[in-house]
Amino acid sequence: MLTTDQMRAAEAALFDTGVEEWALMSQAGHGAAQWIARLAAGGPVTVLCGPGHNGGDGYVAAAALKARGLTVRVVAPISPQTDLARHAASTFEGEVLSDGEGLKGTVFVDAMFGIGLSRPLSHEHRALIRDLHASHERAVALDVPSGVDCDTGDVVGGEGDDVPHYALTLAFGAWKPAHFSGPALATIGAARLVDIGVPDRDGEMRLSLPERIAPPAFDAHKYTRGLVAVVGGAMAGASLMASRAAALAGAGYVKWLSEHDHPGHPPDLVKDNAPLADMLGDERIGAVLIGPGLGRDDTARERLEAAVRSGHPLVLDADALVLLTPEILAAETDAPILLTPHEGELSRLCDAFDVAGDTKRERALALSQASGCAVLAKGADTLLASGADVRFFPPASRWLSVAGSGDVLAGICTARLAATGDAMQAACEAVHLHGRAARHAGAGFTATMLAEAVHPALEDML
Numbered sequence: 001m002l003t004t005d006q007m008r009a010a011e012a013a014l015f016d017t018g019v020e021e022w023a024l025m026s027q028a029g030h031g032a033a034q035w036i037a038r039l040a041a042g043g044p045v046t047v048l049c050g051p052g053h054n055g056g057d058g059y060v061a062a063a064a065l066k067a068r069g070l071t072v073r074v075v076a077p078i079s080p081q082t083d084l085a086r087h088a089a090s091t092f093e094g095e096v097l098s099d100g101e102g103l104k105g106t107v108f109v110d111a112m113f114g115i116g117l118s119r120p121l122s123h124e125h126r127a128l129i130r131d132l133h134a135s136h137e138r139a140v141a142l143d144v145p146s147g148v149d150c151d152t153g154d155v156v157g158g159e160g161d162d163v164p165h166y167a168l169t170l171a172f173g174a175w176k177p178a179h180f181s182g183p184a185l186a187t188i189g190a191a192r193l194v195d196i197g198v199p200d201r202d203g204e205m206r207l208s209l210p211e212r213i214a215p216p217a218f219d220a221h222k223y224t225r226g227l228v229a230v231v232g233g234a235m236a237g238a239s240l241m242a243s244r245a246a247a248l249a250g251a252g253y254v255k256w257l258s259e260h261d262h263p264g265h266p267p268d269l270v271k272d273n274a275p276l277a278d279m280l281g282d283e284r285i286g287a288v289l290i291g292p293g294l295g296r297d298d299t300a301r302e303r304l305e306a307a308v309r310s311g312h313p314l315v316l317d318a319d320a321l322v323l324l325t326p327e328i329l330a331a332e333t334d335a336p337i338l339l340t341p342h343e344g345e346l347s348r349l350c351d352a353f354d355v356a357g358d359t360k361r362e363r364a365l366a367l368s369q370a371s372g373c374a375v376l377a378k379g380a381d382t383l384l385a386s387g388a389d390v391r392f393f394p395p396a397s398r399w400l401s402v403a404g405s406g407d408v409l410a411g412i413c414t415a416r417l418a419a420t421g422d423a424m425q426a427a428c429e430a431v432h433l434h435g436r437a438a439r440h441a442g443a444g445f446t447a448t449m450l451a452e453a454v455h456p457a458l459e460d461m462l
């Protein structure tokens, strides 16, 4: 995944090796045409071409679709402004209109602006896009929906609903942050990558895709598979739900460290109510979860301090993120710690650690660097920051926006942390497991149903 500047640098590096600019544009346009042809299914296509190279890609796609025998119209409110764009336009031998008046069709292709967007869209351009979108059955965006800032996913000078919804967005050469984060998520639709020869490199920003979860070793026993300790608190239900999710996400043994009882306590979950510091002294513990249902009073703070002092790998969630300060973390050993804040908790933590950032990605990175913890910033555009690295995730089920969903995720994170010993890997596995579980749970599920669905989700990922 590349920012606009990194994308331009990657293109420049290719040109230095002798690759022609036209070759890249040709690959982008032809790659796009293949997708558009599938969506058009023989119906008419309208391509809106801008003045730069995004428009150039549009002209190449239009020519390729016309060569396939489709009816193709180009709408170009601004003429091409560079030699390369003019050359691309010259390859399209069909109707070029200056406005979209009365046009109807199957697919509307938005090739107005891509990574070169330099200011908000004018009212006229916004209206033209809205009208063409409305008069066609499906819309496809080339590189990004016009008006979206590739680096942030913000709509430049507008709100998320100022850009219409696209069925498909075709990213050229590399993913940009806008494809998986920010308000743009509401407009991007399905995102597909079109290869134009930009080499995949092991950059700091990547899209995390599900990888296989390692099954237990042949000689595994409950402790080597991971002993998870879930610290309970004033509201027992949340930590109980997290414990259940941890047990189904592959932990060998889950202990619920709770002074309170709960009627939903399953018989296979061991409850321990000895003094917390004693229980946390068990060296066999692979990872500790603290936060769900913890409470925010002095007792809760003491429990959090004890968990940090224990030196075990940790997952901090919910109330633990409200209580956390740099002073509490100062007691830390070098064990991995994963923080799992939602948007509000992330803001609070940034204040507590005295860091800031314009985007969620920048805030999560700054917090990770200031705290030394991995930060899984949850939400519709969940992302993971650790040191200088960022992982984005494919969008998950919108039904995950249910109370208790975060408790389930925290439980899964802790089971995977106990199994892998690595916060980054654990968080990636957990996000994919959580997303899979949501698919198994279907629509309108409760957090309890989601926790149970972690079981078939784990089976899928082996």
Ligand SMILES: NC(=O)C1=CN([C@@H]2O[C@H](COP(=O)(O)OP(=O)(O)OC[C@H]3O[C@@H](n4cnc5c(N)ncnc54)[C@H](OP(=O)(O)O)[C@@H]3O)[C@@H](O)[C@H]2O)[C@@H](O)CC1
Pocket: 011, 021, 024, 025, 028, 029, 050, 051, 052, 053, 054, 055, 057, 081, 112, 113, 114, 115, 116, 117, 118, 119, 120, 121, 122, 142, 143, 172, 173, 196
């Ligand atoms: N480089 C390559 O080799 C490859 C690039 N590729 C493709 O090129 C795209 C990037 O092309 P690009 O750099 O030409 O920028 P692009 O997005 O077309 O816009 C720039 C033009 O729009 C204008 N403009 C901007 N905002 C405006 C506004 N609000 N309202 C009005 N005008 C506005 C701006 O004018 P200016 O700001 O200079 O006044 C300029 O004329 C990239 O997304 C990908 O699709 C691929 O084919 C792979 C190979």
Ligand SMILES: [K+]
Pocket: 054, 110, 111, 112, 113, 114, 141, 142, 143, 144, 145, 146
């Ligand atoms: K576009």
